[in-house]
Amino acid sequence: MARFHALRVAAVDRLTDDSVALTLAVPEELRERYRHAPGQHLAVRRTLDGAEVRRTYSICSAAPATGGPATLRIGVRLVEGGAFSTHALKEIAEGDELEVMTPAGRFTLDPAPGLYAAIVGGSGITPVLSIVSTLLAREPGSRFCLIRSDRTTASTMFLEEVADLKDRYPRRFQLVTVLSREEQQAGLPSGRLDRERLTGLLPALLPVERVAGWFLCGPLGLVEGAERALREIGVPRALVHEEIFHVDTVAPAPAAPAPAHSTVTARLDGRAGTWPVRDGESVLETVLRNRADAPYACKGGVCGTCRAFLVSGEVRMDRNFALEPEETAAGYVLACQSHAVTEEVEVDFDR
Structure with a gap:
């Protein structure tokens, strides 16, 4: 059963102008409860201006091979009008306590040999960073291709962490970066990663038929476009895993007649x-x-x-x-x- 516990903020690291990473210290007596699979998330609860606010953030740190983690790290990006993200960027400091729910989520990968790939946008890198770092560290027979889309280099979260993975695993980690609002000196031209572009790009980047699992994470538009592209190039739906960030208002499904008393x-x-x-x-x-x-x-x-x-x-x-x-x-x-x-x-x- 999911439970909230008070965890101390051990570090606050500025990632970009509009995002931070929070490192949470896990007391020894709670570590088993916070044992997590790579890709899972945490719900954070705090009272702001007299009202309870809950937000969910993916764990970006690698999952320990044994036992529970001594620390957990999450990435928080500022959302326009967002109560908690604004609070995190402006007010949360080392030594503060946050109420944090035990890990949940099924956007996960159990490390195993094989080739895996991810298509992420913006803060969608957060759970995939945990997935890829855990996989490459635990499973020497694995490889990973990360295709990430960001607006600019300056707005890219976890830039150093991903570069470090590339340095540590040069033969097993393939990184492809696309910037939508900035030209790169090398690599792919700028622009959005939409369905049409991905349909042509993916078969040129890697042997699609050999990928054991695809992980799509980011804004709704990117994930939907990537899913359609994978469908068009023949990837079985069972190999595709999705997690949506930043969903805009969507009209609800047509209402079914409701019973008078239920x-x-x-x-x-x-x-x-x-x-x-x-x-x-x-x-x-x-x-x-x-x-x-x-x-x-x-x-x-x-x-x-x-x-x-x-x-x-x-x-x-x-x-x-x-x-x-x-x-x-x-x-x-x-x-x-x-x-x-x-x-x-x-x-x-x-x-």
Whole structure:
């Protein structure tokens, strides 16, 4: 069960004008709880101006081979109007404490021999940095191709960390950088990495048919374009893993008729309860009114923290940018985006 714990900020490193890396110290007694797979994320909670704010940030540090980590590192980029990102860049200092949820997420790679590739944009480098650094360190029979898109060199997060990987693994790590607003002296011409460009670029860069896994992370437009490009060049959907950052407002799915009276039954941390649904409430909102410990972070259908198994009944999800097709096929839903369609709905957060 996901839990929040207070972690001390051990370091604050400025990455770019609009981003920082926060290093969090993990006490020895909590290290097993913060054991993480490469690519997982943390939900951070803080009270700002009297209101609770939760945000999700991917772990960028490598996953330890054994035991739990002594430190965790996350990257925070300033979002226009973002309460927590503004607070992180201007006010968080070494020695502060943050409430941090134990790791979650399924945008992960279990290190194994083979060739892997990632297409990332902007802060989408964060989980992939953990994935590639863990893979190359643990598995000598692995190789990785990283294709990253940024606006300019000055705006590129973790520039030094990625360059260090290139120096350490020159034969096993291939780095391709595309800048959308700045010409490079060498490498690819500037411009966006859209579907059309990727369709021609990818087969020229690497043997597509030999890639064991593709990792797409960044803004919605980049990830959707990359997914379409991979589909066009024949990559099986099962090899493609996605994580979305920076989702703009998206119109919800067409509404299904809602029952006049409905209840939600939820199992959470071994205890179950049944509660009436108020008009317009999501499954998560109904549960939170009665169980404040229900897991959530973004409430936008992006992070997947509120993932639950639909035991019975039917729900409508407004949107889903977190669950893979095989997860929804197996019966999992995002509680924050789910609305009861039947009079009785039962979900299980423990599965």
